[in-house]
Amino acid sequence: METRPPQLSLDELQLVRWLLGGLLMALSVATVFYLDINSEAMAAVALLGVLVALANPRLPARVHHWVHRLAFPAIVAFFVLDLRFTGQLLPAIVRLDLMLLLYRGISYRARRDDLQIVVLGLFLIVVAGVLTVSLLFAAQILVFTACALCLLMVVTIADSGEGGMSPKLAVRGVVPPWAAHAEWRRLLRRLWEVSDWRLLASAAGLFVGVVVVSGLLFLAIPRFQLENSLFLERFVTRKAMTGFNDSIKFGDITEITQDDSVAFNVDLSDPAQAPAQPYWRMVVLDEYKNGGFKLSAALRSELGREHTSANIQSGVNTGRGAPTWTFYVETGVSRYLPILGRFETLRFREAQNYRFSRDLSIVALRDEPASMTAYRVEGMQADSSSLRDPFFAARWRSRGPVGPPLQLGLQLSDPDKAVLARLDSEIGPTVGAKEFAAKAIDWLRAKHRYSLSPHFPDGAGDPLVRWMASSEPGHCELFAGALVLLARSEGIPARVVTGFKGGTWNAYSGNYTIRNSDAHAWAEVWDAPSASWLREDPLAVAAASAAKEKGDAAIAGLMDRSWSARLNSLRVFWYRRIVNFDQQSQAETLNAVKEATGSSGKWLRSAIADALARAKVWARGPWDGPRIAEVGAVLVLVGLVSRLLATGRWRLVTFGARGKGDPIRREAGRWLQRIDGPRALRADLERIRFGPAPSWPRPTDVFGRARRAAASSRRPARASSQSTS
C-alpha cells in the first residue's frame, strides 16, 4: 500500500556493515583493559588499528600483501611462543584473540569474517565479564548484543542484496567500490533519511522485550558459579597493587586515600545495628624497621597454615542477635579481607585458599583476588575498640628474658631510644595502657597537626623519631606509628593496624560504601588488666558519644545521596543479585518482581478509576464561559500538536499511507469496499474518495446514506437466514 520508503544502496549497506563490524571489534577489544593480564599495550595497538581502519575504509587496500601472507603463521607462532614462555593459557588465548581481531580489523571482511569477529568479540566480552563480575559487563553485553544483531542483519541483507553471490573471500589489495567513495557524513545523512522512527521504535521495543525476558530468565534459573564452571579465574594471577600489604612505608596509606574509587561495599542484614564509625581491620603490623612497619615473621606464623575451604569457623561465640554482614570487595584492594573484629563464621561463595588468625582477627587469601570477592560474616562484633586476646595474655604473663616477641621491639639506635625516653617523660607519669594512650594522644595532637603531605625534619637517626621530636604536621601512619613507639618505649605492647575507617551509607541501596579515600592506620595497645587490645586512634576526632551511636542515627550521619552513590547502588544491586550464597536472595528477587508488577497493576487500576471519577465530577459542573474557553483552548492545542506530529520531520502520526492522508477520503474508501449499494451512492462515494474536494457532496450525508444502505442490505440477509432456519 505504501510508497517504497527511501532505502540505502548496496554500497551504503556495505559501509554500514564495515562500521558495525569496527564498532563491535572496538567494543570487545576495549574490555581487555579491565582484564589486567598484561596485555594493555597489545589491546591499545589493536584498538588503534581497528579504529583507524574503521575511520578510513580505503586503508586496508594499502596493507602490504606480505602482511596477509604472513599474518596467520605469525599469529600462530606468537601464540605458541606466548604459551611456552608465560605458561598462562587464558592470557595467551586473549592475546591470540586480540591479534586475530586486529588482523580482521585491518583487512576487508567477507561474510565469513564478519561472523568470525562476532564470535571472537563475544569471547573477549564473556571472559572480561566473568573475570571482573562488574556492572559494566551487563552494559557491555547489552551493547554488544545490539551491535551484533544489527551486524548480522546487515550482513544478511547485503548478502541477499547481492543475490547471495558475494565472494566467499574478500579480495585483497583492491579498494571495493563501497569503500572508494565512502564518506561518513554522507552516510550519516543517508541513515538519517532512511531511518523510520516507527521501525526503530519497534526494534527498540523488541530489544527491550528480549532484555527483560532474558533478565527474568536470569533471575529465575538456578544460579551456578560462573567462575567455577569456566575455571577462568584460575588462569589469571594478579599482583597486589596497593598499600594494604604485609609491610607499609610511610605514605603508602596516604597514597591510597588519594583514590576516590569504591574499595568495598557492605550489606548489613539489620541496619538498626549499623555502627557510626566502623573500623574495618585488615592487616596488623608489629615490626618497626627502617622507617616502616611490617608484619613480623612471628606474627605471620600466628596466621598458621593455609586452609582450603568455603567456610571459616573461628570457634568464637559472640552471642545471638548479631547481624549478618556481606562484603563485596573490589579487585585491587588487598588479599587481606576487611572485617570489623571477632566473628563466628565467615563464608565464601566457594572454596578459597586462605590463612586465618583468630587472635589477630585477620583473614588473608593466598593471592590477590582477580575478581570481586564476596563473603558473608555471621556473628561479628561490630565494635573492635577492645579486642580480647587470651593467647597474648598468656604470653604476656609468662614473659621472660627470652621468649616469643611481645610486640615491644624497638630496633632503634641508642640516641633514638634516648629521644623516645625524653618524649615519654614529656607526656608525664601514667598508670596503665589506657591512661597512657589518652595522654600520649593528647600530647601528639598538641604537638603535630594533621596533614596529607608531611615533612620530615633533617638530621640523623630514625625518621619517625625525628618527626616526633619536631612539631611538623603528619598523616595517620605517622600518628599511629608514633603512638606505638611511645607505648613500646614505656614498656606497653603496641602495634599498627591498617584498614579503612568509616565510610558512607548509600541512601539508595542501603549499605555501607567504603572508598579508598577512607583508608586509615591506627594503633592498638595492650591493656593487661582486661587482657585485650585497645584501639587507639590518635586522629579520632569524634566524641565518644558519637562513636557509640548505632542504627538510624549512625546512618543519618553517614548518608550519601550523591550521584556517585546512585551509580554505586546499581553496582551493589548487581552484586546482590549475581552473587548469592544460597537460593534465598533469588527467591526474594522473584518475589519482589512479582510484587512490583502486581502492585503496579493495582496502582494503574486505581489511577484509572480515580481519573474517571474526576472526569465525572468535572462533566457535571456548570458550563460557563471560562470553562468553554478552556475546552476550546485544549482542543486547539490538540489540533495543533497532532498537525505538527503529522506534518513534522518525523511524521510521528500518519494517517495511513501517503495519498490517503485525508481521513474523509479514507472513510469513503472504507465504505466503497464495504457496500455494493446503489449506483448514485457509489458515485458519490467515489467522488469523495477520488474526486476533487471542492466538488464533494456533503460527506456526512453521503456516509449516512452509506450506513443506511449497509444496514438495509444486512437486514434482508438476516431475515432470509431466519426464514430458512
Add this chain to the structure above:
Amino acid sequence: MSEFLQADRVAGAKATLERLRSNMAQAILGKDDVIEQLLVCLAAGGHLLIEDLPGVGKTTLAYALARSTDCAFSRIQFTSDLLPSDVTGVAIYDEATREFVFKPGPVFANIVLADEINRSPPKTQSALLEVMDRAKVTVDGQAHAVGSPFMVFATQNPVDYEGTFPLPESQMDRFLMRLRMGYPQHDDEIEILRTARSGYDAISLSAVASKADVAAIQALVPQVFVEDSVLDYILRIVAATRTEVEFKAGASVRGGLALRTAAQARALVKGRDFVLPDDVAELVPVVLAHRLALARQSGDALEERRSVGAHLKRILSALPPPA
C-alpha cells in the same frame, strides 16, 4: 488540478463522446470496446497503433471516426519505396509565380491512416513520427502545421513479418495505445455479410461533432482530477514493470504520463471529472504493452504480445488498487 471543472462542461463532453460512440457503432459492428478505447485515445490527443490482420476493419474504423467528427481523412499505404516527401509533401517550383510553393502531402489531414507502417524504411517512418510528435511538418526550413485535431492510425501486420522494418521501441513509445481489432462475433459478422458494402468510402455516416468539439474535449482532459493515491497507483504499476525480470526494460516516464493522460481521458469518456483506479487498470494493457519487450527472445511476434499481456495482467493483480 487547480481548476475545478464545471459539471456542465463535463456533461457536454460526455454527450459529445456518447454521440460519437453511437454513430460509429453503426458502422463498426460489435466492437464497442474498441470504439471506446478509440474515443479515449481521441480525447487524450494520442496516436493509435492497430495491430491486426488485414481485412478486419481497421480502415473502416479510422474512416468512421473521421466522418463522425467531420475531419479530413487521408490514407498512406506504406511501401518499401515510399519516400519521406511522399508523406510530408514537397516544395515545387511554380512557373507562374516563379517561386517554390509547398505542396502538402497526405499527412496534412486530421485523421491519417498509415497502413502497414513497418513496410517502409526507417527514414520514411521517422518523417511520420516527427509529425506525430509535434503536429508540424518541416520542409526546407519552413514549418507547416498539420490539421487540428491530428491523429495517426498506424497499422501493422503482426503475422507477416517478411521484408519489414519493425518500429524501434523509442518510436513505439510515441503511440498512446496499441489496439487489436479481432474478428467480430458470429452474429455481428452475419450482419456484416448481409449489408454488402463496396468499400469504406461507401459508409454513410453523418458528422455528429465538429473539430471544435474534439478540441474542446482534448482541452478538458488535463483538467480531470487525479487524486494522489491514484497517481501513486500509476507509479507503482510503472515501477513494477521496471523491476519485472521478464521485461527487458520497464515503461518510461513518458509511458507513465501516457497512462495518466489516458486514464483522465477515459474518466471523461465515462462522464467523470476525476479518475478512478479502475480507469488506470483498464488501460494498462493497451497503453503499456507495446512499450515493453520481453527479456527473452520470443520466436513469434504474436506469442510475444500474448506473453507481455500475461505479465502485465499478473503485475496488475499483484498490485492492490488504492482503497
